[in-house]
Amino acid sequence: MSTVIEVENLQKAYGPTRAVDGVSFTVEQGEVFGMVGPNGAGKTTTIECVEGLRRPDAGRVRVLGLDPGGDRRALAERIGIQLQQANLPARLRVGEALNLFGAFYKTAASPRELVERLGLSEKWSAPVTKLSGGQRQRLFIALALVNQPELVFLDELTTGLDPQARRSMWDLVREVRQQGRTVFLTTHFMEEAERLCDRVAILDHGRIVALDRPEALVRSLAVETRVVFTVVGEMQDVPLASLAGVQRVETSGERVIVHGSGDQFVSRVVSALEANRIAFRDLRTEQPTLEDVFLTLTGRELRE
């Protein structure tokens, strides 16, 4: 595996605002690398510095062995970009857009095959203004793939899409990855990062506060797991709070929530209930998510 993107101490300020404040990371070939964080965390500025669309104030960026600032055109041949904010002429049609953008590159994928793969075949002659939000994003992904890039950038791919369209967008990203292309994406949906990314960098106020595999991030922070159940019959005083790994027990009526952490935590709670012959139903565990990781790291909710 070789390194596709190298970023060292990237810095970029807009006036007094330090949008990106010393960011370093690498992206390996074939992985889906995600950058998550709230709006204004510096995700788009970072991704655009890597794409060569913005000039960093300081720091070193290498992409596919090229300098995005100096070799922008050579780099543009080999990467595919889906921008957070971009548009196409209103009267342009889907097929025309793909033919047009294909003509800007030395190597181009077949536009017909692309629309087929992205489920836009019936929209070939439709003006871009007549597309739904999801179809529009599909078209922009198609444009990002038109030069058969080695590396694909997806900036806030699913923002503004309904849950169904978002899910089908995820399938597309997985497909792109299966074709052996490296993917660098940004999102402010933790769930999206968790489902798609091999590695995730959490960005806050222009700095990376954590970077690892999503499961590792969740585990490393010892964010608590919750066991939730409803007691059947008489409520007894069960010594759950004294179990190893349990942090606290909340009871409201028949509903019990046990907070704790550790590999054995859930099985210990269940064993204790059985040993004390307490009948229960609707037991479920709530695993911590990246959302909780973010909260733990920054003390803030992701979407505020």
Place this chain on the structure above:
Amino acid sequence: MRGLVQLTATSFKLYLREPIATFFTMAFPALMLILFGSIYGNDPSPLFGGHGTIDVSMPNYTGLILGTVALMSIPITTAGYREQGILRRFRATPMRPLTYIAADVCTNLAMTMVGMLLLLGLGWVLYRVQFEGQFLSYLGAVVLGCLAMFSLGYLIASVAPGARMAQVIGMVIFYPMLFLSGAGMPIELLPDSIRRISAFLPLTYAVNLLRGMWFGEAWSAHLLDVAVLLAMLVVMGGLAVRLFRWE
């Protein structure tokens, strides 16, 4: 090169799908021709050196078309594309700014030519206007006039903060030219005091050159026109490319 050709062809298609823009560049001058033709007819007049009003209107209205494209269409479209993030999407490709502008120039040049041919066709059908110049010379005058005036258009697009401002600036520059450059009405109809203002309007030189070439005058008689237009092309065109912004 393939990008340039494809972009030109696509822009041309998009232009034709925009009915209002097409109307202004193509149909408006033709309507003026019919209107003024019905008022003045095309009888020879000593005012125009023995030519008729319609004869003189052919190169004048050609100037009107290229002025409309340069100052109404180019600034609004270019600044609008920038405002809407369309240029941003283009920028994410290996395309050079110059390629974008070159394709846009080709498109607008083609649109101007189509408008001109429509006008000439109409003039010939309705009034049997006679072309007394040399085809290549006239074509050269049209191309030079276009490139010079378009440069001004792209410069406006480059300096205007948004599409609305580009439109306003374009109109402020265009309207005096419409009446005072000889494009909208023959310059002979203007009093001398007003004609002094005309000397400051770039389109005056384009119209003057077009008229000269239409009636078969020598290039040497139009050195001033050629010099002004070339200077515009170099200075304004250079600035426009320099100041060109994708976003």
